[in-house]
Amino acid sequence: MVEEHFFENHAQLFQALASRCEMQLMRAISQRGNASFFVSGGSTPAPLYEALSNSELDWSSVGVGLVDDRWVDPDMKASNERLVRESLLRNQAISATLYPMKQPDVCAKTAVDRVSALYQSKLSWPADLVILGMGPDGHTASLFPRAEGLEQGLAIDNPNVCCAIQATKSEVTGDYTERMSLTLSALRQSHELILIITGAEKLAVYNAAKEDKSNVADCPVSALLRDEDLTVSVYWAP
Numbered sequence: 235m236v237e238e239h240f241f242e243n244h245a246q247l248f249q250a251l252a253s254r255c256e257m258q259l260m261r262a263i264s265q266r267g268n269a270s271f272f273v274s275g276g277s278t279p280a281p282l283y284e285a286l287s288n289s290e291l292d293w294s295s296v297g298v299g300l301v302d303d304r305w306v307d308p309d310m311k312a313s314n315e316r317l318v319r320e321s322l323l324r325n326q327a328i329s330a331t332l333y334p335m336k337q338p339d340v341c342a343k344t345a346v347d348r349v350s351a352l353y354q355s356k357l358s359w360p361a362d363l364v365i366l367g368m369g370p371d372g373h374t375a376s377l378f379p380r381a382e383g384l385e386q387g388l389a390i391d392n393p394n395v396c397c398a399i400q401a402t403k404s405e406v407t408g409d410y411t412e413r414m415s416l417t418l419s420a421l422r423q424s425h426e427l428i429l430i431i432t433g434a435e436k437l438a439v440y441n442a443a444k445e446d447k448s449n450v451a452d453c454p455v456s457a458l459l460r461d462e463d464l465t466v467s468v469y470w471a472p
């Protein structure tokens with residue numbers, strides 16, 4: 235199910251969301267002594283990460299994982315790891331621990347088991363806080379419609395929390411077709427699942443995906459939105 239938080243502008247959205255994320259991380263730290271925070275890349279969430287980087291919380295108790303990453307060197311502009319290091323892991327949040335997805339392996343497939351084991355051992359599950367984006371094609375994380383590897387990504391019996399995805403050029407901007415992503419079952423293991431979307435086009439895709447009765451493989455985000463055992467908090471502004 236969904237819990238909608240719609241705002242008149244981005245400034246209001248990110249201010250409200252930063253406060254909510256800060257509270258959620260502080261709650262996890264006070265209850266368990268640590269917090270796991272999984273973050274998406276793309277062009278939307280950077281203002282949230284920049285705001286959170288100034289939050290006065292015990293960042294040394296926060297483990298940061300990636301929701302997904304492009305299989306590119308972390309110094310490349312396309313790298314989600316780079317985006318997170320530049321927007322979140324600075325100021326107060328510099329003392330958080332980031333666990334990257336990208337490994338020296340030539341392809342994501344040979345690294346999946348290793349990154350899954352790393353994420354399952356170093357980050358606490360269920361995830362305390364997960365930040366998702368959504369593409370106009372209904373993908374979330376790097377779970378792209380009909381992409382190679384998506385079946386593993388959607389499989390409820392997949393013991394891994396990560397999967398390797400080979401998106402097609404038409405699905406992704408630029409050449410970043412090879413990805414690693416959290417699986418659907420990993421995303422469902424979240425105490426707080428936040429989906430950030432902006433603009434009219436994504437709102438229309440979201441509204442359709444909420445009702446979507448078609449195959450999840452055609453609109454992976456709908457698997458989360460339609461899950462009655464899960465609450466996805468949707469933050470939207472024009």
Ligand SMILES: O=C(O)[C@H](O)[C@@H](O)[C@H](O)[C@H](O)COP(=O)(O)O
Binds near residue numbers: 277304367368369
């Ligand atoms: O690697 C990525 O690109 C993201 O993790 C991806 O899942 C993103 O959240 C959506 O593609 C939306 O991207 P925008 O925020 O750029 O629209």
